[in-house]
Amino acid sequence: MVAAGAQGKRLDRRKLFGDPIMVSTIAVLLIFLLLFILYPLATLLVDSVFSRETGFTLDVFTRVLSLGRFRTAFTNTLQLGLLTGVFSTVLGLMFAYVDVYMKVRSRVMKKLFDVVSLLPVVSPPFVLSLSMILLFGRSGLITRTLLGIYDSEIYGLKGIVVVQTLTFFPVCYLMLKGLLRNIDPSLEEAARDMGATRWKVFTTVTLPLLLPGLGNAFLVTFIESVADFANPMLIGGSFDTLATTIYLQVTGAYDKVGAAAMAVVLLSLTLVLFLIQKYYLEKRTVATLTGKASRERMLIADRSVTRPLTILCTLFSAFVILMYVSVPFGALFKLWGRNYSLSWVHFEYIFKYGGIRAFRDSFLLSLIAAPITALLSMIISYLVVKKKFRSKALIEFTSMLAMAVPGTVLGVGYIRGYANGIFGTGLLQGLYGTGLILIIVFVVRSLPVGTRSGISALRQIDRSIEESAYDMGANSGRVFMTVTLPLIKDSFFSGLVTTFVRSITAISAIILLVTPKYLLITTQINEFAEKGKFGEACAYATILILIVYGSILLMNLFMKTFGTSKKIREAQKNG
Amino acid sequence: MAKISKGVRLEHISKIYRDPKTGRDFYAVRDTSLDIEPGTFVTLLGPSGCGKTTTLRMIAGFESPDEGEIFLGEEPINALTPNKRDTAMVFQSYALFPHYNVFDNVAYGLRLRKLPKAEIDERVRRILSLVEMEGMEARMTNQLSGGQQQRIALARALVVEPGVLLFDEPLSNLDAKLRVSMRTEIRRIQQTLGITAIYVTHDQSEAMSISDRIVIMNAGEIAQTGTPMQIYYHPDSAFVADFIGEANFLAAQVMGMENGLCRVSIDGREALVETARAMEVGQACQVVLRPEAILIGDKGLLPCKVELSCFMGSYQNYHVRAGDTLVKIADNCPINKKIYRVGDEAWIGFDKECAHLL
Ligand SMILES: Nc1ncnc2c1ncn2[C@@H]1O[C@H](COP(=O)(O)OP(=O)(O)OP(=O)(O)O)[C@@H](O)[C@H]1O
Ligand SMILES: [Mg+2]
Numbered sequence: 001m002v003a004a005g006a007q008g009k010r011l012d013r014r015k016l017f018g019d020p021i022m023v024s025t026i027a028v029l030l031i032f033l034l035l036f037i038l039y040p041l042a043t044l045l046v047d048s049v050f051s052r053e054t055g056f057t058l059d060v061f062t063r064v065l066s067l068g069r070f071r072t073a074f075t076n077t078l079q080l081g082l083l084t085g086v087f088s089t090v091l092g093l094m095f096a097y098v099d100v101y102m103k104v105r106s107r108v109m110k111k112l113f114d115v116v117s118l119l120p121v122v123s124p125p126f127v128l129s130l131s132m133i134l135l136f137g138r139s140g141l142i143t144r145t146l147l148g149i150y151d152s153e154i155y156g157l158k159g160i161v162v163v164q165t166l167t168f169f170p171v172c173y174l175m176l177k178g179l180l181r182n183i184d185p186s187l188e189e190a191a192r193d194m195g196a197t198r199w200k201v202f203t204t205v206t207l208p209l210l211l212p213g214l215g216n217a218f219l220v221t222f223i224e225s226v227a228d229f230a231n232p233m234l235i236g237g238s239f240d241t242l243a244t245t246i247y248l249q250v251t252g253a254y255d256k257v258g259a260a261a262m263a264v265v266l267l268s269l270t271l272v273l274f275l276i277q278k279y280y281l282e283k284r285t286v287a288t289l290t291g292k293a294s295r296e297r298m299l300i301a302d303r304s305v306t307r308p309l310t311i312l313c314t315l316f317s318a319f320v321i322l323m324y325v326s327v328p329f330g331a332l333f334k335l336w337g338r339n340y341s342l343s344w345v346h347f348e349y350i351f352k353y354g355g356i357r358a359f360r361d362s363f364l365l366s367l368i369a370a371p372i373t374a375l376l377s378m379i380i381s382y383l384v385v386k387k388k389f390r391s392k393a394l395i396e397f398t399s400m401l402a403m404a405v406p407g408t409v410l411g412v413g414y415i416r417g418y419a420n421g422i423f424g425t426g427l428l429q430g431l432y433g434t435g436l437i438l439i440i441v442f443v444v445r446s447l448p449v450g451t452r453s454g455i456s457a458l459r460q461i462d463r464s465i466e467e468s469a470y471d472m473g474a475n476s477g478r479v480f481m482t483v484t485l486p487l488i489k490d491s492f493f494s495g496l497v498t499t500f501v502r503s504i505t506a507i508s509a510i511i512l513l514v515t516p517k518y519l520l521i522t523t524q525i526n527e528f529a530e531k532g533k534f535g536e537a538c539a540y541a542t543i544l545i546l547i548v549y550g551s552i553l554l555m556n557l558f559m560k561t562f563g564t565s566k567k568i569r570e571a572q573k574n575g
Numbered sequence: 576m577a578k579i580s581k582g583v584r585l586e587h588i589s590k591i592y593r594d595p596k597t598g599r600d601f602y603a604v605r606d607t608s609l610d611i612e613p614g615t616f617v618t619l620l621g622p623s624g625c626g627k628t629t630t631l632r633m634i635a636g637f638e639s640p641d642e643g644e645i646f647l648g649e650e651p652i653n654a655l656t657p658n659k660r661d662t663a664m665v666f667q668s669y670a671l672f673p674h675y676n677v678f679d680n681v682a683y684g685l686r687l688r689k690l691p692k693a694e695i696d697e698r699v700r701r702i703l704s705l706v707e708m709e710g711m712e713a714r715m716t717n718q719l720s721g722g723q724q725q726r727i728a729l730a731r732a733l734v735v736e737p738g739v740l741l742f743d744e745p746l747s748n749l750d751a752k753l754r755v756s757m758r759t760e761i762r763r764i765q766q767t768l769g770i771t772a773i774y775v776t777h778d779q780s781e782a783m784s785i786s787d788r789i790v791i792m793n794a795g796e797i798a799q800t801g802t803p804m805q806i807y808y809h810p811d812s813a814f815v816a817d818f819i820g821e822a823n824f825l826a827a828q829v830m831g832m833e834n835g836l837c838r839v840s841i842d843g844r845e846a847l848v849e850t851a852r853a854m855e856v857g858q859a860c861q862v863v864l865r866p867e868a869i870l871i872g873d874k875g876l877l878p879c880k881v882e883l884s885c886f887m888g889s890y891q892n893y894h895v896r897a898g899d900t901l902v903k904i905a906d907n908c909p910i911n912k913k914i915y916r917v918g919d920e921a922w923i924g925f926d927k928e929c930a931h932l933l
Binding site for chain 1 (some may be wrong): 590591634635636637638639640641643653654655656657658660662663664666667668670671672673674683684687688727732778903
């Protein structure tokens with residue numbers, strides 16, 4: 001046999017290069033990913049083990065590792081990730097189980113579940129810290145006004161775990177819901193048929209089948225928790241995590257090299273978790289839960305089971321909603337804790353001092369980043385799913401890698417990588433401190449999400465549809481614009497909005513890179529909250545939630561009117 | 576159709592794939608050479624996994640051959656991308672664009688060629704009338720039946736006047752009746768336009784009824800090429816004989832050649848049989864007989880015992896045992912003939928033109 005497929009590979013390559021649009025797209029993509037994901041991360045690594053004066057050295061690591069502050073932060077981070085991961089997974093499982101397995105009569109329940117899973121999406125990832133302070137803090141509505149507790153202590157591990165759990169468990173709920181739906185009911189019926197109790201069925205059939213999925217959910221939350229910057233910042237008090245310590249190392253101690261070394265540690269942590277999650281657990285999840293359930297599931301109607309669980313879920317949802325609702329009230333009450341009369345003073349204040357600018361800047365930058373990310377992620381998914389070329393694996397891996405990189409790490413990477421230009425040469429130095437670098441950060445941060453949904457949308461399209469366009473004479477750019485993109489329009493729009501939402505609510509990487517030239521809503525919230533001006537922070541947060549919710553409504557409206565699915569639905573109705 | 580259709584020539588084409596399970600390389604297509612005349616209808620026929628689709632996709636340009644060269648007309652096209660090749664493919668799944676209506680689907684290729692609007696309208700209209708789909712221009716593709724979708728897919732491929740039309744099992748999603756009428760339709764259109772067509776199927780009656788030439792493939796290689804009649808009555812190998820229709824194999828021995836015919840001995844009884852090759856005296860061989868070529872009666876060449884007798888409508892189906900060999904017989908128009916029952920003794924024979932020696 002000839003060298004495996006040598007001529008075929010050569011021809012494939014020639015065909016690829018015969019298609020200039022394709023080649024330039026791949027080139028641009030590679031440059032973008034190398035420059036804005038791999039290069040900054042590599043810089044961190046180089047920075048922490050190499051200095052111009054001494055050459056290769058582990059001094060920085062030794063110094064950082066011997067810092068008591070750093071060690072505490074490290075154990076704190078692990079502790080936090082573990083607790084948040086476990087609580088979120090368990091809560092998510094309970095919600096998913098009730099949703100998929102129980103006969104829930106009231107429509108309100110279903111609605112409640114939807115709201116609870118939507119809230120964390122539409123709000124900046126740290127509003128719950130604000131609510132926590134408002135409700136349970138020293139002058140908290142519940143602790144002080146209702147219960148008369150004057151020395152309530154929520155700052156620290158306890159507070160962060162509660163806030164993070166409430167923020168992240170809906171992700172687990174959605175993930176596990178999808179998996180539970182895929183369990184073939186006949187498996188459980190078989191066990192039940194052989195005489196197992198419901199509890200026995202749950203522990204011997206459902207749970208084992210779900211185990212890789214649970215691990216998956218746990219790790220995803222763990223990574224989120226470890227990477228979270230804003231919540232520990234707001235409500236951590238003296239409880240520092242790696243993310244906040246890195247931030248303080250940059251902004252407080254002005255030790256950028258030390259911060260780089262710490263960032264390497266944090267990155268290694270999330271990266272390992274990410275690799276386990278992606279390459280080990282995700283595969284096993286798919287392997288154990290293949291395909292669709294063969295039949296509708298007989299829902300559990302037994303009151304003794306459903307009642308306690310639904311009550312628990314309802315109470316919980318009510319609590320989550322209460323938390324979110326307290327934010328707009330925090331903005332409307334004159335002085336939280338003292339004077340609960342309604343007033344616009346906080347809104348007036350923020351608009352007098354930079355509010356308009358903050359909204360304009362945040363809005364504009366996110367609005368620019370959104371279409372770029374959406375298009376970029378669709379192109380990446382297109383290449384990954386439909387094309388074969390050598391650097392494909394690199395492109396896919398790098399764009400997914402961004403998911404495992406905490407914002408703080410990326411921020412430090414950009415500082416180290418771009419403050420003095422690339423490799424300290426001054427090349428592209430102009431980028432640093434501009435709005436452009438903020439846009440790039442937005443793009444990079446949202447790329448994995450867009451790419452993931454793009455890939456799953458593209459996998460649904462029959463390969464031959466695009467091939468027939470190609471066959472009839474369209475070049476790859478044409479095929480993408482006239483066939484692929486229209487077919488994944490829905491996914492494209494939701495990618496657009498998701499990116500916009502993620503960008504306008506982002507803080508962790510941005511806070512390190514933003515200069516006084518730009519005022520951003522999220523950094524403003526952080527600033528006011530730090531100063532204890534919760535009214536203003538809540539006012540900002542309220543408007544932000546309204547913007548985000550508005551864009552999601554707009555998206556749904558748009559998809560209903562123009563979406564592909566709508567067109568096809570209509571066609572079926574008429575046909 | 577204005578354009579002259581083109582011939583296709585494959586010269587020692589191979590395609591190597593890696594088996595994802597074992598990680599080993601294997602030939603999906605191996606050292607295949609084929610010369611297709613312009614304007615002919617050639618069918619690639621073979622069992623599942625024998626490399627038909629792979630061959631077709633190499634001609635279209637979606638896969639690159641690992642060995643050999645493909646010519647379209649006189650032009651080598653190995654390095655051309657699919658959009659630069661003068662081929663048009665009709666897919667098994669039709670692959671109609673779900674976001675376009677019928678007209679836009681058919682006009683897609685013409686618009687790529689930047690033709691004036693009036694010409695596009697005219698050509699789409701003409702091709703739609705050829706496939707008998709006028710008046711459906713505004714329908715979305717999911718408002719069409721399977722057969723109609725197939726016609727639109729065909730129209731979309733035809734309208735660009737390709738040098739070669741490629742079909743990958745275009746009818747396998749249709750029900751049996753529609754399959755028969757659509758294949759006649761495809762053949763009619765192909766002949767009207769005089770276009771070269773390469774057609775992949777694993778339905779042998781489809782292959783028989785529409786092809787000028789059939790290419791039988793087996794495990795990545797060509798087993799035999801020929802007209803349907805040649806393939807059916809003069810298979811080159813037991814594989815081809817068995818794959819195309821049903822075949823009976825009778826073990827025999829060559830006794831000698833007599834003016835182009837071969838005298839063989841079957842179970843000690845001698846008969847004359849046609850043969851394409853020269854055979855050596857004493858050589859062991861097999862006589863290939865189609866079920867309908869065997870005559871069953873009260874006298875004949877070989878005695879046999881009936882093991883199955885079954886009325887099928889247009890013929891009576893027998894399984895009889897002659898010596899150790901099970902022989903299948905299709906006896907046409909049974910109403911005029913004697914019907915043998917299970918357990919009956921009978922004799923079988925054959926005309927020398929209908930037998931074939933391997
Ligand atoms: N992309 C691929 N990677 C690896 N192996 C492949 C690939 N495509 C096809 N094969 C293998 O190559 C062989 C030939 O496949 P091909 O699709 O050409 O068969 P076919 O004759 O069209 O069969 P069918 O009648 O079932 O459509 C099969 O063994 C198939 O599993
Ligand atoms: Mg095939």
